Amino acid sequence: MRDVAYRALSVEGFAKYGQYANMINPRAPRIGEEPIEFYRDMAQSCLGAVPVGSFGVCRVVKRPFIIDISEYHDFTCETVMPLDGDVLMHVAPAGPDNEFPFEQAEVFKVPKGTLAVLRPGVWHHAPYAFGCEFVNCLIMLPERTYLNDCKVYAFPEAKPLKITGDGTR
Numbered sequence: 001m002r003d004v005a006y007r008a009l010s011v012e013g014f015a016k017y018g019q020y021a022n023m024i025n026p027r028a029p030r031i032g033e034e035p036i037e038f039y040r041d042m043a044q045s046c047l048g049a050v051p052v053g054s055f056g057v058c059r060v061v062k063r064p065f066i067i068d069i070s071e072y073h074d075f076t077c078e079t080v081m082p083l084d085g086d087v088l089m090h091v092a093p094a095g096p097d098n099e100f101p102f103e104q105a106e107v108f109k110v111p112k113g114t115l116a117v118l119r120p121g122v123w124h125h126a127p128y129a130f131g132c133e134f135v136n137c138l139i140m141l142p143e144r145t146y147l148n149d150c151k152v153y154a155f156p157e158a159k160p161l162k163i164t165g166d167g168t169r
Contacts, residue, residue, distance in 0.1 A: 004067070005165030006088050006107035009116075014108060017091045017122045019043050023081065024113030045117045048075040048149075050142035060087065060126050061134045065163035067107075070100055070123040071152045076142050080127065081115040085135035087127035088163055094121025100153050107163050123153075128163065 007013065009020055021028065021042035031038045047053055058080075067090050080089065092105040100123055109130060110116050118124055129135040142149075155161075 001066075001160050001162050002102060003164045004090070004105055004107050004161050006109050006163055006167055007165070008167050009108050009110060009114065013106070014091075014116075016093060017106075018077065018116060018118045020110070020114055020116045022111070022113060023115050043079075043115050043117050045077040045079045045140060046120065047077070047142045048120075050076070050145075052143045053140050054143040054145075056139045056141075057083075058126055058137045058139050059134055060129050060137065062129045062132070065128055067105070067125070067161040067163065068155045069152065070125045070155070071150055072121050072123050073141070073145055073149045074120060074151070075149050076120055076145055078118045078124065078145075079115060079138075079140035080110070080118070081138040082110055082112045082127065083136045083138055084112060085132040086111050086130040087135050087137065088130050089116065089127040090124060090161070090163070091118065092123035094119070094123070097151060098153055100155065102159060102161065105161055107165075109167050 026039040028039045
């Protein structure tokens with residue numbers, strides 16, 4: 001089992017996987033002043049050829065920090081936003097079908113209220129609740145992506161990844 005130390009989000013570290021924006025304490029161009037401020041165009045999510053974005057919730061309950069499965073979408077981004085707690089999310093660069101790049105896997109701590117947009121092809125799976133019993137994550141994908149554009153790869157029994165660290169690397 002290989003250890004993968006998690007780290008804090010940074011623009012430089014996360015750029016090859018997608019983009020993110022803090023939706024609770026925005027730092028972006030705004031239109032208007034108090035009492036109404038609109039922070040526009042903070043992140044973009046390509047929906048491919050599908051005109052309908054679908055919102056759902058993925059509730060992740062505290063579980064061991066062992067990564068033994070991953071997935072990707074060929075034609076669309078996936079947008080994830082932890083609503084009520086921080087999460088740890090694994091990612092790995094896009095590559096050939098069913099060849100998870102174990103040595104390139106990374107784990108990021110995504111603070112609650114931070115919208116993370118994963119590029120098409122980026123390996124990922126449900127995040128891990130961090131420091132709490134469960135976290136509800138808002139998910140946005142084109143309608144029915146989980147049925148028509150989701151490649152899932154269960155790791156061989158001898159190859160799980162273990163999330164470790166204190167977030168400082």
